[in-house]
Amino acid sequence: MNDKDDERPMLNIQAGATAPPIAARAFDPSVDDYARVKCAIEFISDRWRMQPSLQDIAAHVGLSSSHLHQLFKRWAGLTPKAFLQALTLDHARRLLRDRASILDAAYEVGLSGPGRLHDLFVTHEAMTPGEYKARGAGLRLTFGFHPSPFGEALLVAAPRGLAGLGFVDADRTAALADMRRRWPQASFVEDEAGTAGLAFRVFDPVTWRPNQPMRIVLIGTDFEVRVWEALLGIPMGRAATYSDIARRIGRPKAARAVGAAVGKNPVSFVVPCHRVLGASGALTGYHWGLTRKQAIIGWEAGRVAADG
DNA sequence: AGGGCCCATCGCA
DNA sequence: TGCGATGGGCCCT
Numbered sequence: 519m520n521d522k523d524d525e526r527p528m529l530n531i532q533a534g535a536t537a538p539p540i541a542a543r544a545f546d547p548s549v550d551d552y553a554r555v556k557c558a559i560e561f562i563s564d565r566w567r568m569q570p571s572l573q574d575i576a577a578h579v580g581l582s583s584s585h586l587h588q589l590f591k592r593w594a595g596l597t598p599k600a601f602l603q604a605l606t607l608d609h610a611r612r613l614l615r616d617r618a619s620i621l622d623a624a625y626e627v628g629l630s631g632p633g634r635l636h637d638l639f640v641t642h643e644a645m646t647p648g649e650y651k652a653r654g655a656g657l658r659l660t661f662g663f664h665p666s667p668f669g670e671a672l673l674v675a676a677p678r679g680l681a682g683l684g685f686v687d688a689d690r691t692a693a694l695a696d697m698r699r700r701w702p703q704a705s706f707v708e709d710e711a712g713t714a715g716l717a718f719r720v721f722d723p724v725t726w727r728p729n730q731p732m733r734i735v736l737i738g739t740d741f742e743v744r745v746w747e748a749l750l751g752i753p754m755g756r757a758a759t760y761s762d763i764a765r766r767i768g769r770p771k772a773a774r775a776v777g778a779a780v781g782k783n784p785v786s787f788v789v790p791c792h793r794v795l796g797a798s799g800a801l802t803g804y805h806w807g808l809t810r811k812q813a814i815i816g817w818e819a820g821r822v823a824a825d826g
Numbered sequence: 827a828g829g830g831c832c833c834a835t836c837g838c839a
Numbered sequence: 840t841g842c843g844a845t846g847g848g849c850c851c852t
Binding site for chain 2: 759760761764771772773774775776777778780781791794796797801802803804805808811
Binding site: 739741742764769771772773774775776778779782 | 848849
């Protein structure tokens with residue numbers, strides 16, 4: 519798949535952009551610098567959920583990116599980017615609290631059953647093995663692009679329910695190609711009006727109600743479907759590790775294979791593959807970009823806090 | 827063959 | 840202690 523990893527260190531050090539404000543240095547650099555570093559730390563702590571770029575932070579404290587980078591590192595001992603990641607990791611670890619019992623509880627309720635608070639209710643069905651092997655032959659899929667809190671989303675609908683959800687980064691073509699690759703034999707028909715309602719429901723938490731669950735269709739191997747079903751048991755605002763999922767589906771040593779299956783989840787966001795983390799709490803990977811994973815996690819943290 | 831992994835170990839501060 | 844780096848095992852496509 520096209521893994522566009524947007525996690526490159528984002529240091530745009532242009533030759534001309536490095537000149538610090540000379541006037542500011544003239545009187546009391548240390549006090550001034552301290553104030554700026556403090557300001558930067560507060561800024562990052564405040565809005566790590568949005569994953570501000572180095573430039574955002576620099577602009578906020580009134581410095582060039584490279585100057586802030588150097589200054590911050592000198593004072594805080596690590597780069598702004600590293601500091602942001604530390605905050606992020608700390609938050610992710612908190613999400614993992616009670617992760618084992620979370621999956622157990624979900625199982626007792628019945629996967630995706632009613633009773634999970636603050637989440638999109640989902641009923642799912644898997645395609646038959648024959649349908650899976652056909653790679654979508656004879657399957658009519660409609661698709662449409664719609665705005666979402668995480669960039670433009672591509673929704674793919676099968677007659678029985680939502681079959682695919684992805685995101686647009688550079689161009690729509692790439693996102694659509696990604697979906698076509700999953701079911702090469704299926705016919706794809708653009709029907710924006712047809713998928714608009716689905717998109718609206720998926721991304722507007724106000725519309726999430728147990729009495730009208732979201733219907734999704736899971737198309738994959740046996741193993742993959744079991745993994746995806748297990749993902750539906752992780753409540754919003756919580757997280758599990760790859761090995762937790764492996765244990766949950768009765769393959770305690772298959773954590774790595776679980777990782778691969780999670781990565782192939784066709785209905786991202788609705789099947790919450792973003793709630794699976796490495797054992798250390800690190801985010802480790804996301805088909806639609808790690809930054810987006812972070813953004814979704816942050817968005818959910820905000821939702822949970824909002825109606826706490 | 828090679829992954830969105832994990833655990834044990836081993837060096838460094 | 841607490842990290843980062845490494846090596847070997849593991850299991851599904």
